[in-house]
Amino acid sequence: MSTSSFVLQSEIERLTGFGIENLRKWRQRFGFPPAEQRVDGRAIYSRESVDRLLVIKRLMEAGFRPGQVVGNTALENLKIAADLILFKSGVERSESTNAFISLLKRSDSEAFKALLRKRRAKQTMLDFVQHTVAPLMVGIGDAWFNGEIDVYHEHLCSSMIERYLIAQTLKSQPKPAFPIFLFALPPGEHHQLGLLMVEAVMAEAGAYIVNVGTDIPLDSLKLAATECKADVVALTFSFSYPPRNVVPTLTHLRRLLPPRMLIWAGGAGLSQVRRVPKGVRIMTHFDEAITAMGELMWAGRVPANGAAQPE
Secondary structure, three states: OOHHHEEEHHHHHHHHOOOHHHHHHHHHHHOOOOOOEEEOOEEEEEHHHHHHHHHHHHHHHOOOOHHHHOOOOHHHHHHHHHHOOOOOOOOOOOHHHHHHHHHHHOOOHHHHHHHHHHHHHOOOHHHHHHHHHHHHHHHHHHHHHOOOOOHHHHHHHHHHHHHHHHHHHHHOOOOOOOOEEEEEOOOOOOOOHHHHHHHHHHHHHOOEEEEOOOOOOHHHHHHHHHHOOOOEEEEEOOOOOOHHHHHHHHHHHHHHOOOOOEEEEEOHHHOOOOOOOOOEEEEOOHHHHHHHHHHHHHOOOOOOOOOOOOO
């Protein structure tokens, strides 16, 4: 086999940022990267292993721990990255997305926020999150994955968009007799951008919004829902939420809440759910939430004071 298919051990740290001792520990614990082969007495790594290490590096920069990604196959980690909206192969960026990325590269936060306002002025909130924010995050992830921008650019982008969505939600005025939505992230969940996007869409549509934040224990979520007289408890599960915990979390929450309170859930973390718990509604698109709210009101579940009627 040609040595051009391999990378010398002496260069692996420069290419990936991972030290030799670090890789040795991973090999012992996770079985990756495979034991180096030797050509003329020199330690080497395959190009395939180096490519996998670069993906692992990107995911760890995004907040993953070694135990969550090192033992995965290359395809599993690329799927995680895709669900995270960090990477989609061959993504075609719009002129708008490229303009945002250009401003991020210059760290021009004020111009970035001005462009957000300009785009928003021409769109409903539903159009804004679907056609500006979502494609932007895909483009940002693609640029980050390909080394065009640093991870801090991605974090800066997310931070500015989150702040903007919160400000827009606070400006919206709930309409009389519209449902009360309690938005939250379940225990162990910290990725709130998707939740804020749905929240902003529902707020503009007239819903009354209560957001209790991230990583909320289910008992506390029950208390919050009861005290604010929520009609709907809305949760999102991100790419990084342990798939094995999604259904048990939703099932337990359903048992805690009274039947009259609806549970809606969405996010990339639900992609592997095959059996939806009884009494939970899964949303896969932003406009589904608008339709579902209309159905809720049409069915007479929300009286004039905005609180749900008991079943």
